[in-house]
Structure formats: structure tokens, C-alpha cells
Amino acid sequence: MIEIALASDRAVVAHLDALQEKAHRSLVRAVAQLGFASRRKIQREKLPGRALQDSWLIQARRAKALRFDPSTSSAGGRVLYRRSITPPGLPERSFLRSALAEMAPEIAPKIEAAILAALRS
8 A cells, every 4th residue: 555645845844954954063063073183183193393384583592693503504614693593484294185185084984974863863
């Protein structure tokens, strides 16, 4: 025997709206968790020291000037004295891109699970 039940369009639309809201909340929660996980991964594995800073100022504190030995610098064989210097920034490192690439196998299943959990509830 086949049974057919018709629901009003308002009931269907309300049900779909509720599913959309549940899926949205579930996705927001999953993306936030993945964001925290990627931040931890980047901080622990990808960013040693001052890797995010482009450049910084180094100033003489206990003496009148900083001294640069010609054997360790590119000063053309002369000793250099400076009150302060701004060393060049570090080369670009794709720490976020590489961290996300490494986490890709973890990201898609978590997002899929969040959507499925919202649809089942």
C-alpha cells in the first residue's frame, strides 16, 4: 500500500529553514574548531622566533653604538658603528598555506560531519 501525505508549503519551508539554521550553527562551530587547530599547528610547527615580523629596530643600549666587524658583515672590509639598525625582513614563508595543506585530510571530513550532524538532528 502506498500512502501519500501532503504538507503545506509553509511547513516545508519552516522545516528547511530550521535545517539551514542548524547546518549553519554546526558549520560555524566546526570552522571555529578547525581555526583553533590550524592556529596551534602554525604556532607550534611553522613559526619559530620572529618569523611574522617584517623588520625591527635594534638599538645600542649599554654603549653609544653597535659595532659590526668586517669579517662577519658585508661592510666592505671596514668596521661599522651605528646607533641603531633595521635589519632586512625575513623572506616570505607560506606558513598558513602549508599548514592548511597538511590539515586538508582533516578539514573536509570535519565539515562533512558537521553538516550531517545538523541534518540528522
